[in-house]
Amino acid sequence: MSKPIVLQLRPYPEWDQIPLDEAFEMKRYFEAEDTDVFLAQHGANIRAIATRGERGAEREIIEACPNLELISVYGVGFDAVDLDACKENQVRVTNTPDVLTGDVADLGVAMMLCQSRGMIGAEAWVRDGSWGTKGLYPLTRRVFGRKAGILGLGRIGFEVGKRLAGFGMDIAYSDIAAKDYAPDWSFLTDPLDLAKHADFLFVTLAASTKTRHIVNAEIINAVGPEGMIINISRASNIDENALIAALKSGALGAAALDVFEGEPALNPEFLSLDNVLLQPHHASGTIETRKAMGQLMRDNLTAHFAGQPLLTPVL
Ligand code: 8YV
Numbered sequence: 001m002s003k004p005i006v007l008q009l010r011p012y013p014e015w016d017q018i019p020l021d022e023a024f025e026m027k028r029y030f031e032a033e034d035t036d037v038f039l040a041q042h043g044a045n046i047r048a049i050a051t052r053g054e055r056g057a058e059r060e061i062i063e064a065c066p067n068l069e070l071i072s073v074y075g076v077g078f079d080a081v082d083l084d085a086c087k088e089n090q091v092r093v094t095n096t097p098d099v100l101t102g103d104v105a106d107l108g109v110a111m112m113l114c115q116s117r118g119m120i121g122a123e124a125w126v127r128d129g130s131w132g133t134k135g136l137y138p139l140t141r142r143v144f145g146r147k148a149g150i151l152g153l154g155r156i157g158f159e160v161g162k163r164l165a166g167f168g169m170d171i172a173y174s175d176i177a178a179k180d181y182a183p184d185w186s187f188l189t190d191p192l193d194l195a196k197h198a199d200f201l202f203v204t205l206a207a208s209t210k211t212r213h214i215v216n217a218e219i220i221n222a223v224g225p226e227g228m229i230i231n232i233s234r235a236s237n238i239d240e241n242a243l244i245a246a247l248k249s250g251a252l253g254a255a256a257l258d259v260f261e262g263e264p265a266l267n268p269e270f271l272s273l274d275n276v277l278l279q280p281h282h283a284s285g286t287i288e289t290r291k292a293m294g295q296l297m298r299d300n301l302t303a304h305f306a307g308q309p310l311l312t313p314v315l
Pocket of ligand 1: 052053054074075076077078135281282283284285
């Protein structure tokens with residue numbers, strides 16, 4: 001029996017690629033010299049798309065595959081998938097929730113600690129001999145016992161909060177509604193009130209067109225010159241130009257970012273700022289989590305072609 005044909009938009013590690021190639025006929029879009037010609041050649045045969053969270057799938061690709069049934073996303077975020085185009089064309093969508101939650105929360109908390117305690121600069125201080133020539137490293141700012149705000153108390157936000165509770169922090173959150181699983185934390189409806197509360201504002205909400213630039217200049221300024229914004233969600237949740245302006249002027253103390261508009265390219269202004277910690281969108285990037293993500297992405301494809309219910313459908 002012939003294997004289902006799957007359009008693969010980005011590379012995967014070998015531990016996923018080998019089983020993918022065994023189970024499906026993978027058409028590697030990312031290797032095509034001319035993607036238009038590639039789609040014209042293969043589009044009609046494609047029954048599923050395998051993509052990554054940050055890559056998604058745009059309308060043009062979806063419509064170039066008239067027999068498309070499923071888009072399986074390697075990632076929890078599906079904001080880069082054109083859901084309207086999927087609905088119009090009866091295309092199902094799956095993602096990889098839960099398996100990455102702990103690692104994403106870990107990196108967010110690590111970024112807070114690293115940035116607040118000046119660990120990058122302190123390491124350079126040791127390596128370049130400043131410790132010997134200049135003396136003690138400048139004092140940094142405490143984390144434990146301070147105020148944290150979590151914007152978006154979904155799976156990842158909740159795991160961040162559980163970790164912050166271990167630091168004895170005063171935790172508040174904003175979301176569409178109060179969450180009964182977080183009775184000890186303050187619910188603040190208005191993200192501006194959350195920003196006023198927070199020494200550390202974690203941005204952990206699922207991105208959509210509705211949340212674009214939800215962290216705007218007013219919110220950034222409310223976090224203030226002593227405060228820090230940590231983003232482990234999507235760049236679109238923050239007005240990046242307003243963020244850069246506030247970091248430059250000192251209206252915002254610091255930021256720690258794992259995601260950027262147009263990544264992997266990033267606004268060069270970030271590179272000249274020493275009050276921002278820059279990470280290459282790798283919050284889920286541990287071997288353990290990436291293996292689990294790959295397995296779940298493949299399991300959704302397998303379930304679909306076996307006529308079984310999808311494991312983690314979003315549409
Ligand atoms: C991944 C992500 O880096 O889960 C998401 O939505 O953005 C990340 O976990 C990405 O999807 C892997 O390519």
